[in-house]
Each structure stands twice: as structure tokens, then as C-alpha cells.
Amino acid sequence: xxxxxxxxxxxxxxxxxxxxxxxxxxxxxxxxxxxxxxxxxxxxxxxxxxxxxxxxxxxxxxxxxxxxxxxxxxxxxxxxxxxxxxxxxxxxxxxxxxxxxxxxxxxxxxxxxxxxxxxxxxxxxxxxxxxxxxxxxxxxxxxxxx
Amino acid sequence: xxxxxxxxxxxxxxxxxxxxxxxxxxxxxxxxxxxxxxxxxxxxxxxxxxxxxxxxxxxxxxxxxxxxxxxxxxxxxxxxxxxxxxxxxxxxxxxxxxxxxxxxxxxxxxxxxxxxxxxxxxxxxxxxxxxxxxxxxxxxxxxxxxxxxxxxxxxxxxxxxxxxx
Ligand code: SF4
Ligand code: SF4
Numbered sequence: 001x002x003x004x005x006x007x008x009x010x011x012x013x014x015x016x017x018x019x020x021x022x023x024x025x026x027x028x029x030x031x032x033x034x035x036x037x038x039x040x041x042x043x044x045x046x047x048x049x050x051x052x053x054x055x056x057x058x059x060x061x062x063x064x065x066x067x068x069x070x071x072x073x074x075x076x077x078x079x080x081x082x083x084x085x086x087x088x089x090x091x092x093x094x095x096x097x098x099x100x101x102x103x104x105x106x107x108x109x110x111x112x113x114x115x116x117x118x119x120x121x122x123x124x125x126x127x128x129x130x131x132x133x134x135x136x137x138x139x140x141x142x143x144x145x146x
Numbered sequence: 147x148x149x150x151x152x153x154x155x156x157x158x159x160x161x162x163x164x165x166x167x168x169x170x171x172x173x174x175x176x177x178x179x180x181x182x183x184x185x186x187x188x189x190x191x192x193x194x195x196x197x198x199x200x201x202x203x204x205x206x207x208x209x210x211x212x213x214x215x216x217x218x219x220x221x222x223x224x225x226x227x228x229x230x231x232x233x234x235x236x237x238x239x240x241x242x243x244x245x246x247x248x249x250x251x252x253x254x255x256x257x258x259x260x261x262x263x264x265x266x267x268x269x270x271x272x273x274x275x276x277x278x279x280x281x282x283x284x285x286x287x288x289x290x291x292x293x294x295x296x297x298x299x300x301x302x303x304x305x306x307x308x309x310x311x
Contacts (some may be wrong), residue, residue: 031194031195032194032195032196032197032200034200035196035285035289035308036306036307037306039286042310074254074255099279100248100251100252100254101248101252101253101254101255102255102281103248103255103281104280105255122310123283123284123286123287124289124290124308124310125280126290126294127278127279127294128275129277130267132277133251133277
């Protein structure tokens with residue numbers, strides 16, 4: 001019989017301890033981020049998909065050396081440059097990132113000799129097809145510099 | 147690629163369907179299983195900080211019979227694929243699939259010439275409704291994906307849009 005009452009006592013005690021913890025959390029400040037209504041800024045080292053950086057004049061800094069394309073372990077980057085008639089340097093005409101294979105390793109950003117690449121802060125992408133994430137970075141850069 | 151809606155309902159009720167879809171969109175119960183690192187972000191989305199229960203989506207079910215949406219969170223190995231396919235078939239209609247992370251979208255970093263162990267995207271083995279890229283995606287992205295699914299079901303969005311830039 002004594003075991004019966006001991007079980008009731010132990011059960012009641014553990015219930016009260018549990019309720020105490022629940023009560024403590026109830027009166028503590030709310031931790032939930034009300035996401036679509038509230039957002040937090042991304043930290044400086046947050047890695048979104050890569051993007052072409054803008055310099056002060058609003059141009060990209062890519063010299064079409066192709067280092068990023070060669071170094072990407074997943075082959076996500078495909079770029080194309082063209083030498084206009086009489087010009088010395090190649091000009092970037094297309095820069096495509098297949099974000100669906102990227103592992104955000106950062107090799108492209110680190111290896112770029114002119115620091116033309118940065119990680120974007122685009123953290124809430126979602127879409128109805130995988131094709132939406134094959135991104136045209138040159139177009140994105142032009143839109144941003146406007 | 148597997149085409150969607152192989153098991154569409156035979157009888158349609160236009161207005162009732164809209165009402166039902168509104169209910170479905172706000173009580174999407176996900177099937178609990180994680181395949182790789184993206185599952186950690188899925189767990190992070192479920193708990194207090196981002197709290198999926200705000201959208202009626204926090205009821206992670208351990209049985210396919212009770213769930214509406216499958217979140218494929220991670221890399222699908224060839225060995226795992228038949229199991230996932232079985233779980234998908236066991237879910238009752240209507241059902242939706244979310245591919246969370248680059249591995250579930252297209253195989254991610256595991257795709258290279260001669261690879262033999264990975265299914266290159268969840269849409270190779272079942273129809274996928276929502277694609278969420280990232281390696282791994284942030285919890286906000288998963289919330290965004292679920293809101294997009296809600297939008298797909300009801301045809302309108304009742305939450306504000308967030309522009310990250
Ligand atoms: S490494 Fe930098 S400069 Fe070279 S092609 Fe890539 S982005 Fe352009
Ligand atoms: S972060 Fe890595 S995987 Fe992604 S594009 Fe750059 S080099 Fe390729």
C-alpha cells in the first residue's frame with residue numbers, strides 16, 4: 001500500500017516541477033520571430049547565393065578570367081565574355097549561376113582576383129520549379145545598380 | 147521527371163473545394179523525417195523561434211496516413227529512394243511535396259559525372275510542388291515555401307511579402 005501512495009506523491013511532485021518550468025517560460029520574454037511580419041537582418045558573414053558586386057560607379061568588377069568557373073566544385077557557374085572591336089579587355093556578356101547545385105562553399109568568392117563576387121543576403125527563396133533558381137547574375141547586378 | 151497529380155480526385159465540388167482548400171492550406175501536417183543537414187533547419191523552423199504552429203503546420207506526424215505534406219529535407223540516396231517513394235504512396239490524397247535544399251531539388255553538390263549513389267532531385271521519384279533552394283535554406287525560406295504552398299492552394303496570399311534586400 002505504501003508504494004501506491006509514494007507513486008501518487010512522486011507523480012504529483014514531478015507534475016508540479018513541470019508546471020513550474022512551463023510557468024517560468026510563460027513569463028519570460030517571447031522568443032518567436034513573427035516571420036512574414038517581422039524580420040531580422042542577416043549577419044555580415046551570412047551566405048546567400050553568390051552575386052556580382054557593384055563598385056562605386058555601379059559597375060561589376062568581373063574581368064572574365066574564368067577562375068570562378070574553373071574552381072567551382074559543382075560546375076554551377078557559366079559565363080561568357082566577348083572582346084568588342086578594337087577593345088583591349090574582354091567584356092562580360094552573360095553570367096549564369098545554377099544555384100540548385102551550389103553548396104555555398106565560397107571557393108568562387110575567395111578565388112576571384114578582383115573581388116567581383118559577394119554572397120547575397122537573399123535568404124528566403126522558394127519557388128514552384130527548380131528552373132527558377134538558375135539565376136542570371138549579370139541581370140541582377142544591372143538591376144541593383146540602377 | 148514524374149508528372150504531378152497521378153491520383154486526382156474524380157469528383158469535383160467547385161465552391162466546396164475552395165472551402166476545403168482553405169482549410170487544408172491552414173492545417174498542413176508534415177510527415178516527420180529528415181534525410182540530411184536540411185532536416186536540422188526543418189527542426190529549427192518547428193520550434194519556438196520560428197514556430198510553424200502559427201501557420202497550423204507544426205503538427206509533425208510520425209505516420210504517413212496522418213500527414214498532408216512531405217518535406218524532403220536532404221540528400222536522397224539511391225538506397226533510401228524506394229522507402230521515400232513508399233512513404234509518399236502511403237500518404238492519403240490530397241498530398242503535397244516540398245523539396246527542401248539543393249540536394250532535394252537537383253542533387254546539389256553530389257552531382258558529378260560518374261556518381262552512382264544519389265538520386266538527382268526528389269522530382270525524379272515523385273511529383274514536387276514547392277522547391278526551396280539553399281545549402282541549407284534558412285528557416286525563413288521553409289516558412290516562405292509553406293506560404294507559397296498555401297498560396298498555390300487558395301490562390302491568394304494573406305501574409306505580407308518580404309524583400310530580403
Ligand atoms: S573569377 Fe571573378 S573576375 Fe574572374 S570570371 Fe569569375 S567573377 Fe569574373
Ligand atoms: S559557392 Fe562554391 S559551389 Fe557555389 S558557385 Fe561558388 S564555387 Fe560553386
